[in-house]
Amino acid sequence: MEEQTYEKAYAELKEIMSYLDGSDIDIDQLSQKVRRAQELIAFCQQKLTRVEEDVSQFIKNESAE
Numbered sequence: 001m002e003e004q005t006y007e008k009a010y011a012e013l014k015e016i017m018s019y020l021d022g023s024d025i026d027i028d029q030l031s032q033k034v035r036r037a038q039e040l041i042a043f044c045q046q047k048l049t050r051v052e053e054d055v056s057q058f059i060k061n062e063s064a065e
Helices: 008-023 029-065
Strands: none
Touching: 008 029
């Protein structure tokens, strides 16, 4: 299984949004798509939080020197 990256997750989210914007939504797939979108959003939020923490730590370390 491929490692999930922010870029892949974001691209998949965009695909889901395009699907949801369509007029021909399959009700059985709707629930699956919404759950998957929630997973991807949580992943992206965690990734962004980690990057923000890393950048803050880097700036803090550079300022201390």
